[in-house]
Amino acid sequence: MQFREYGGDREVEALIALMAKLPGLGPRSARRAVIKMIEKRKIILEPLAQILGSVSEKITECVECGNFSTEEVCCICSDDERQSSIMCIVQDVADLWAMERSNVFKGIYHVLGNYSSIYSGINPEELKVDKIRNRLEKEHVEEVILALDATINGQTTAHYLIEKLQDTGAKFSSLAHGVPVGGELDYLDDGTIRAAFTARKNL
Numbered sequence: 292m293q294f295r296e297y298g299g300d301r302e303v304e305a306l307i308a309l310m311a312k313l314p315g316l317g318p319r320s321a322r323r324a325v326i327k328m329i330e331k332r333k334i335i336l337e338p339l340a341q342i343l344g345s346v347s348e349k350i351t352e353c354v355e356c357g358n359f360s361t362e363e364v365c366c367i368c369s370d371d372e373r374q375s376s377i378m379c380i381v382q383d384v385a386d387l388w389a390m391e392r393s394n395v396f397k398g399i400y401h402v403l404g405n406y407s408s409i410y411s412g413i414n415p416e417e418l419k420v421d422k423i424r425n426r427l428e429k430e431h432v433e434e435v436i437l438a439l440d441a442t443i444n445g446q447t448t449a450h451y452l453i454e455k456l457q458d459t460g461a462k463f464s465s466l467a468h469g470v471p472v473g474g475e476l477d478y479l480d481d482g483t484i485r486a487a488f489t490a491r492k493n494l
């Protein structure tokens with residue numbers, strides 16, 4: 292008989308193994324989550340399976356800003372009420388969502404996404420500097436807020452972007468973090484983000 296790590300069925304084990312790869316979930320919490328899902332089959336497992344299928348089929352990156360979206364252009368970029376003269380550049384989608392949760396910013400975004408760390412050298416193509424430049428020009432952006440992590444990598448990236456984009460005429464500012472170096476935006480509470488936004492400093 293084949294060894295069963297969790298004492299469960301092969302497919303259930305595969306589900307647990309996948310769940311355990313999620314941030315914040317180790318094997319133990321993945322097991323508990325899966326057991327709960329199965330126990331609550333009608334109200335958790337079945338709707339979850341359905342929505343996972345639907346998200347997996349439709350989710351993509353917004354062609355404008357890089358936010359996750361089930362449409363080609365996300366709900367922020369297609370919202371006429373947003374102020375396109377002010378752009379916030381964030382490291383990843385979690386940071387964009389953190390800014391949105393704080394409800395302080397009404398402009399547009401650009402998500403940098405994955406790129407090599409400064410230790411292996413910044414590659415302008417990976418950072419999509421030309422794409423940012425095109426959008427700054429197209430939207431007549433007047434202020435760029437660099438809401439990057441207070442890490443060496445985040446701050447070096449900020450300086451690099453300013454150097455490459457300062458000829459666009461946009462004014463650059465950064466969040467006044469007020470958090471320990473290494474703090475990531477997504478871990479800040481809404482009040483801290485609002486304060487950091489209001490006290491943002493020109494660069």
Ligand SMILES: [Zn+2]
Binds near residue numbers: 356366369
């Ligand atoms: Zn977008």
